[in-house]
Amino acid sequence: MQNLPQSTDFEQAYEQFQQRYPEYTTTHSLDELRASEYARLDAQGMVYLDYTGGGLYAESQIQKHMALLKANVFGNPHSSNPSSMFSTHRVEEAREAVLKHFNASPDEYVVIFTSNASGALKLVGESFPFSAQSHYLLTFDNHNSVNGIREFARARGAQVTYIPICLPELRVDESEVDSYLDLIQPGGYNLFAFPAQSNFSGVQHPLEWIEKAHAKGWTVLLDAAAFVPSNNLNLSLWKPDFVPVSFYKMFGYPTGVGCLIARKSALEMLRRPWFAGGTITVASVQGDKYYLAPGEAAFEEGTPNYLDLPAITIGLEYLNSVGMDLIHERVRCLTGWLLEQLVELHDNLGHAGVRIYGPTNTERRGGTITLNFYDGNDQMIDHRAVEQRTNLANISIRTGCFCNPGAGEVALEISQPELITCFAQPTERLTLDDFRVCIHGKNSGAVRISVGIASNFADVYRFMQYVKQLFGRPLD
Ligand SMILES: Cc1ncc(COP(=O)(O)O)c(C=O)c1O
Numbered sequence: 001m002q003n004l005p006q007s008t009d010f011e012q013a014y015e016q017f018q019q020r021y022p023e024y025t026t027t028h029s030l031d032e033l034r035a036s037e038y039a040r041l042d043a044q045g046m047v048y049l050d051y052t053g054g055g056l057y058a059e060s061q062i063q064k065h066m067a068l069l070k071a072n073v074f075g076n077p078h079s080s081n082p083s084s085m086f087s088t089h090r091v092e093e094a095r096e097a098v099l100k101h102f103n104a105s106p107d108e109y110v111v112i113f114t115s116n117a118s119g120a121l122k123l124v125g126e127s128f129p130f131s132a133q134s135h136y137l138l139t140f141d142n143h144n145s146v147n148g149i150r151e152f153a154r155a156r157g158a159q160v161t162y163i164p165i166c167l168p169e170l171r172v173d174e175s176e177v178d179s180y181l182d183l184i185q186p187g188g189y190n191l192f193a194f195p196a197q198s199n200f201s202g203v204q205h206p207l208e209w210i211e212k213a214h215a216k217g218w219t220v221l222l223d224a225a226a227f228v229p230s231n232n233l234n235l236s237l238w239k240p241d242f243v244p245v246s247f248y249k250m251f252g253y254p255t256g257v258g259c260l261i262a263r264k265s266a267l268e269m270l271r272r273p274w275f276a277g278g279t280i281t282v283a284s285v286q287g288d289k290y291y292l293a294p295g296e297a298a299f300e301e302g303t304p305n306y307l308d309l310p311a312i313t314i315g316l317e318y319l320n321s322v323g324m325d326l327i328h329e330r331v332r333c334l335t336g337w338l339l340e341q342l343v344e345l346h347d348n349l350g351h352a353g354v355r356i357y358g359p360t361n362t363e364r365r366g367g368t369i370t371l372n373f374y375d376g377n378d379q380m381i382d383h384r385a386v387e388q389r390t391n392l393a394n395i396s397i398r399t400g401c402f403c404n405p406g407a408g409e410v411a412l413e414i415s416q417p418e419l420i421t422c423f424a425q426p427t428e429r430l431t432l433d434d435f436r437v438c439i440h441g442k443n444s445g446a447v448r449i450s451v452g453i454a455s456n457f458a459d460v461y462r463f464m465q466y467v468k469q470l471f472g473r474p475l476d
Pocket residue numbers: 052053116117118119143145195197198199223224225226246258
């Protein structure tokens with residue numbers, strides 16, 4: 001095993017970890033990749049624990065992409081010259097690679113390239129035929145780019161309803177799902193949105209909701225951005241209508257490319273609010289008309305990112321050569337150990353503590369853990385102070401509210417009346433600092449750690465050493 005700390009304490013902890021999680025040994029090929037593909041982490045002594053923020057790329061992805069760019073002439077794909085056709089083929093290859101990765105039949109699904117998951121969500125929001133006969137139903141636990149669709153819905157008179165999540169696990173009460181799905185507006189277009197995995201708590205919401213909602217007539221948007229970096233999403237088994245994804249979260253490189261995987265039948269219901277270069281067959285100035293191109297082309301505005309799209313094929317090939325199941329297993333083992341250590345520390349601390357927001361075991365959850373630390377007077381240690389200290393230890397974590405206000409409000413027990421009072425203030429814009437003052441006495445953020453493809457035991461061990469130091473605890 002390479003580049004792991006050499007102390008006997010570490011070795012003992014590693015031994016115990018492997019006994020507790022014997023499946024971890026099946027993932028040792030990832031230690032070799034850590035040394036060959038992600039050597040920069042250990043060269044910099046960096047503990048990277050923000051995979052929900054962004055994945056890490058393997059060196060070979062960059063080399064393959066650079067080699068492709070160096071050896072070929074890429075032209076703008078909106079033409080038929082040889083350089084253009086070369087680009088077109090690489091773009092189509094990327095599209096096929098995405099469908100293949102998600103086991104999506106090309107007869108059933110199309111891939112629309114966007115600049116990120118938010119771009120994919122905006123395409124749905126602005127094009128969904130919301131009307132006064134529509135309902136937009138979504139879980140409290142959602143990224144802001146899914147929350148934001150409510151503004152398109154409301155502008156067209158649709159009703160908007162949030163399904164609450166409950167403490168301590170921050171899950172939806174399953175017994176209530178049916179009654180929320182019964183809110184469907186007959187005769188209108190109705191959209192139900194939820195994340196396959198929470199970017200706040202790591203909770204994996206049931207994919208069974210997709211067919212439950214379909215059976216009642218809903219169109220389903222499954223936000224897969226936080227799920228797909230370390231879980232298989234098999235679109236021959238699960239059939240959501242819209243699936244937004246950001247590729248940098250899956251394999252780190254490139255940024256600026258995402259996609260909307262859309263069911264062909266659902267795509268037909270969307271109404272584009274405008275046209276742009278690349279989205280039409282014909283548009284006329286004097287004739288004052290335009291005709292949208294069929295399928296995904298109507299949604300890909302302007303020139304596609306034809307230099308970066310070949311890197312999507314390379315990234316997906318890389319992930320598949322590693323094996324999604326292997327990545328999943330490693331993430332599960334490391335997450336399980338972290339949760340157990342944090343809970344044990346909390347139990348041993350007496351007055352001070354660690355509060356985890358979400359499930360404290362690995363059942364139906366992914367590798368994202370959000371928490372706050374409390375000092376001996378039961379006062380929350382500000383997440384910004386925690387980050388300042390982890391920065392000094394060269395540990396990359398995420399703090400704040402992670403663009404998921406619904407989960408944050410429930411986790412931090414900020415009530416609706418408090419929020420209504422804040423937002424009723426006669427001010428043009430509430431800054432985050434104003435907001436903090438407004439909900440004074442309550443923290444508006446938390447600390448998030450997340451593991452992924454290049455994580456190893458030494459990373460999570462170093463994080464736990466840091467946490468113990470924070471509480472002035474003797475280290476192992
Ligand atoms: C669950 C989820 N959905 C959507 C997004 C938005 O992704 P992007 O910022 O790449 O558009 C994120 C990003 O963190 C996310 O975690």
